[in-house]
Amino acid sequence: MTNIAKEYRNGVIALYDINMEIHKGEFVFLVGSSGAGKSTLIKLILKEEGITRGKLFLDGMDITRVPNRRIPYIRRKVGVVFQDFRLLPNKTVYENVAFAMEIIGARPREIRRRVPTILSMVNLSKKASSFPDQLSGGEQQRVSIARSIVNNPPVLIADEPTGNLDPDTAAEIMKVLMDINNRGTTIIMATHAKEIVNTMKKRVIALDSGRMVRDEEKGGYSVEISDI
Amino acid sequence: MWRNRGMGLASVTSISAVLMILGVVLILVLSINNAVLDTKLKFDEIEVFLDDDLSSEALDNIEESVKANPGVISIIFRSKEQALEIMKDDWAEEGYLLDGLEENPLPDSYIIKVNDIVLADKLVNNIKALDGIEEVKYYKDVIDKLLIFAGYIQFAGIVIIGILVFVSIFIISNTIKVAVSSRRREINIMKYVGATNGYIRGPFIMEGVMFGFLGAIISIGLVYYGYDYFYKSMNAKLYALFTFYLVDPKIIFIDIAIIFLTIGAGIGALGSMISLKRFLNV
Numbered sequence: 388m389t390n391i392a393k394e395y396r397n398g399v400i401a402l403y404d405i406n407m408e409i410h411k412g413e414f415v416f417l418v419g420s421s422g423a424g425k426s427t428l429i430k431l432i433l434k435e436e437g438i439t440r441g442k443l444f445l446d447g448m449d450i451t452r453v454p455n456r457r458i459p460y461i462r463r464k465v466g467v468v469f470q471d472f473r474l475l476p477n478k479t480v481y482e483n484v485a486f487a488m489e490i491i492g493a494r495p496r497e498i499r500r501r502v503p504t505i506l507s508m509v510n511l512s513k514k515a516s517s518f519p520d521q522l523s524g525g526e527q528q529r530v531s532i533a534r535s536i537v538n539n540p541p542v543l544i545a546d547e548p549t550g551n552l553d554p555d556t557a558a559e560i561m562k563v564l565m566d567i568n569n570r571g572t573t574i575i576m577a578t579h580a581k582e583i584v585n586t587m588k589k590r591v592i593a594l595d596s597g598r599m600v601r602d603e604e605k606g607g608y609s610v611e612i613s614d615i
Numbered sequence: 616m617w618r619n620r621g622m623g624l625a626s627v628t629s630i631s632a633v634l635m636i637l638g639v640v641l642i643l644v645l646s647i648n649n650a651v652l653d654t655k656l657k658f659d660e661i662e663v664f665l666d667d668d669l670s671s672e673a674l675d676n677i678e679e680s681v682k683a684n685p686g687v688i689s690i691i692f693r694s695k696e697q698a699l700e701i702m703k704d705d706w707a708e709e710g711y712l713l714d715g716l717e718e719n720p721l722p723d724s725y726i727i728k729v730n731d732i733v734l735a736d737k738l739v740n741n742i743k744a745l746d747g748i749e750e751v752k753y754y755k756d757v758i759d760k761l762l763i764f765a766g767y768i769q770f771a772g773i774v775i776i777g778i779l780v781f782v783s784i785f786i787i788s789n790t791i792k793v794a795v796s797s798r799r800r801e802i803n804i805m806k807y808v809g810a811t812n813g814y815i816r817g818p819f820i821m822e823g824v825m826f827g828f829l830g831a832i833i834s835i836g837l838v839y840y841g842y843d844y845f846y847k848s849m850n851a852k853l854y855a856l857f858t859f860y861l862v863d864p865k866i867i868f869i870d871i872a873i874i875f876l877t878i879g880a881g882i883g884a885l886g887s888m889i890s891l892k893r894f895l896n897v
Contacts, residue, residue: 433807456812463809473804490810534808
């Protein structure tokens with residue numbers, strides 16, 4: 388997968404001349420303080436916001452301008468994990484994950500086969516029939532990860548996936564994400580967590596006030612730290 | 616659907632109200648149409664008064680010319696003597712007064728029946744152009760007035776129904792809006808996972824249509840039984856003149872049911888679509 392992106396936003400300009408190419412199977416950290424444009428960038432990839440200028444490619448396809456009715460099909464190529472998990476409280480773990488497959492019209496047989504596999508991948512097989520409020524934060528986030536990858540998207544976007552979790556749980560989530568990455572899924576993770584970025588030694592793209600200020604292989608959270 | 620019962624009830628009620636008024640207007644219009652039809656039958660005569668002392672060729676000539684017009688069912692000659700007899704009958708008790716006449720003042724006439732009074736205008740003009748015609752009388756005015764009246768009722772009905780349809784679409788769309796926002800989270804997730812708008816919309820539109828159907832069923836029941844009761848009690852009290860023009864409830868039941876269900880479902884679907892449009896914008 389090739390991701391050549393170059394985005395501009397006008398009005399309140401959230402992003403200026405961003406250029407990046409993220410390859411298939413890469414793990415990229417998107418860092419920067421609040422308001423730096425991380426969320427905007429994610430919204431552009433998810434087609435939540437339109438692109439003012441520039442071009443955005445996903446999976447070799449130009450998604451800069453797509454009709455609204457095509458957007459759902461683009462989103463199926465991108466799994467998303469949020470800081471606040473966004474699970475359905477009245478559905479069990481299994482149902483929450485199965486839901487994502489039902490929506491895209493997967494066959495019941497396929498759902499019954501696939502959901503348990505994914506749940507065991509995130510170590511939640513035993514919790515399949517629990518409801519989200521019976522789970523810890525880390526477990527809820529793993530459900531959310533399971534849901535985001537159940538349809539095998541080539542790209543997974545994680546927006547502060549560890550933001551609400553303690554360091555140990557965060558590490559556990561990172562391990563799950565690494566597993567997924569090792570299976571060939573491209574992961575773009577926006578985060579504030581310095582320790583995680585510094586430990587992982589992955590590509591780091593830093594944004595500041597809408598500008599791309601750094602793009603480093605095996606980088607750290609901030610320049611100072613990575614220079615040390 | 617049961618999560619916001621209050622609004623649901625409001626939606627169903629508003630749809631039934633719209634349909635009930637529609638039913639009343641429909642029955643009114645149908646009944647007036649009936650009356651118009653009947654009047655057309657009763658007043659389908661054109662009287663042509665003739666000049667005195669026309670030759671029999673002249674009479675034949677007029678008769679042939681009239682028959683050549685479209686829509687003419689029959690043409691009957693009524694001599695001045697026959698006309699006087701009819702007049703005496705009409706005057707009944709005062710009929711003897713006519714006996715005192717030295718000379719019959721009435722003209723000979725032709726009574727023409729047409730199958731549609733609407734055609735009468737042209738016919739009358741044609742007849743007036745013939746020789747030996749003194750005067751032509753017909754009842755188009757009455758029919759015209761009735762048709763205009765029926766038109767007013769129809770127009771008023773359409774306006775009222777239009778307004779009410781608008782109101783109930785608004786109520787439905789609000790109800791669905793509440794339902795949608797209570798499931799906003801779910802919709803949001805659905806969108807991120809790549810659900811198409813159609814997929815998300817489906818259940819809500821179904822809900823709107825359900826409201827519509829429910830309202831329709833209620834109003835069908837109320838209109839049918841209400842009208843049936845009215846119809847029967849009118850018949851029982853022998854307001855024959857009045858009931859004569861009322862449509863039999865049994866005849867219109869199926870039509871009413873189909874119309875109500877269609878409109879009800881339409882209002883429901885439209886209401887939901889309007890409220891969803893905003894929510895589904897990416």
